[in-house]
Amino acid sequence: MPGQKMRFGAFIAPFHPLNENPTLALERDIELVQLMDRLGYDEAWIGEHHSAGYELIASPELFIATVAERTRNIKLGTGVSSLPYHHPLMLADRINQLDHITRGRVMLGVGPGSLPSDAFMMGITVAKQRDMMDEALDVIVPLLRGEKVTAKTDWFELKDAQLQMTPWSRPSVEIAVASQVSPTGATAAGRHGLGLLSIGATSAGGFNALSSNWAICEDTAKDNGKTIDRNQWRLVGPVHIAETREKARENVRFGLEQWLYYFREVAALPLAPTDGSDPVDALIASGMAVIGTPDDAIAQIERLQAQSGGFGCFMQLAHNWANWENTQRSYELMARYVFPKFQQSNDNRETSLNWARDNRPTFMGEAMMAVGSRVAQHVEKKGTENIRPEILDAMGLNKKNDAAE
Incomplete structure (x- = not known):
């Protein structure tokens, strides 16, 4: 029987350099999710940022409401809602409204910012910020389950707070917490x-922390009487194939340097090599990114499986390294050639092909016998003298040759 089906998605911050029209950039993000929906991707997670110019989406909820009307099946998550920036009741109420509008296609991703x-x-x-995230999460979880909450911290207060609409998803929309190294x-x-x-x-620190972070998650869940599921663990990494x-x-020469500039000069994350080496070589050699073929993407996911012990969803980090045409092609190649490897899509086809191949002599023999039987019946009924020569030739029966023999 097929195993558990791995899901695929994209984490869309997004990243747009300052040399293009921001309105059209946002429209292209919407088009990307529409493309993913047509290709059979399972999830798209949309970021929240308010400064620094590159990550343009300020409200993932507004983006989700827009793209939900233009898609059919793909689930849509906040990737992530920065909890210290929102009163928890207001955020929970917006997510609950989206839960109803999308008929259960919305997910809540949370983080500190x-x-x-x-x-x-x-x-x-x-x-x-991390303490504020924990305080907000403590009340958002029960709110999204339809429960009544009273709580007070040094930055928000709730008095008999309860969402006025019962959640569409039961017991709650799916919630995921962002994790990197800590x-x-x-x-x-x-x-x-x-x-x-x-x-x-796929970063060096994040990759090395995968197994330990999951162990921490498991131990904490056990200590709090909760259960967690590896199927709800999502791993993110950049891919262009x-x-x-x-x-x-x-392809990636189109936009990679601008992406690296943002992380090197603005976001201050050490993703770009500083020794003068080719950044493409460095990203590939470090395992940070896949820049190659579908087989390279398969190898990366298998590497992540081995390191983590298993997870439920692989998400491509949307990065705009390539132009729009080549970006679309990369997503299509993922869906055509990478998904089937991890979703057992072709297992039954392969079994069927091998069975038909291995039994071909038997099947061909039976087919030829069936044809021969029908030919004999036709000749017996009509007689060879009453059948036109070209038909006899087609059936392998020729009057002159038969007479000579």
Whole structure:
């Protein structure tokens, strides 16, 4: 029997350099999710950012409401909602409304907020963001289950708070907590029995922390009387594939340097090599990114499976390294050639082909016997003298040859 079906998705921050029309960039993000829906992707997670110019989506809820009307099956998550930036009742109410509007296609991804510049503009101390996330999550989880909550912290208060609409999804919309290297996300997910969203799974630190973070999540869940499921664990990594490795490398020259500039100069994450080496070579050699063929993407996912011990969904980090045409082709190649490997899509086809091949002599013999039988019946009924020569030739029966023999 087929095993559990791995899911595929994309984590769409998004990343758009400053040399293009931002309105059209947002429209292209919508088109990307529409493409994913047609190709059979399972999930798209949409980011929330408020500064630094590249990650343009300020409200994942508005984006989800828009794209939900233009898609049919794909599930749509906030990737992620920065909990310190929202009163928890207001956020829970918006997500609950989306749960109804989408008939259960919405998911809530949560985190403390990734850009210090966002927190600075709101007067939020970066050092307090993770504590604020935990405090907000403590009340959002029961709110989204339709429960009544009373709570008070130094930044919000709830008095007999309850969502006025019973949740569409029961017992709640699916919730996942962002995790990178630190145990913050894994601890929060385990405490509430939620999913885990490993955003930097292919970076050196994130990759090395996969198994330990899941162990922390499991231990915390056990300590709190909760259960967690590896199927609700999502791993994120950048991928661009083409028909050949050479073509993939050529494709990403379009936008890779601008993406690296953002992380090197603005987001201050050490993703770009500083030794003067080719960044494409460095990203491939480190295991950070797949820039190659469908087989390279398969190898990366298998590497993540071995390191993590198993997970439920692989998500491509949307990055705009290639132009729009080649980006679409990369997503199509993933769906055509990578999905089937991990979803057992062709197992029964392969079994059927092998069975037909192995029994071909038997089947061909029976087929020829059936044809011969019908030929004999026809000749016996009509007589060869009453059958036109061209028909006799087609049936392998020729009057002159038969007479000579």
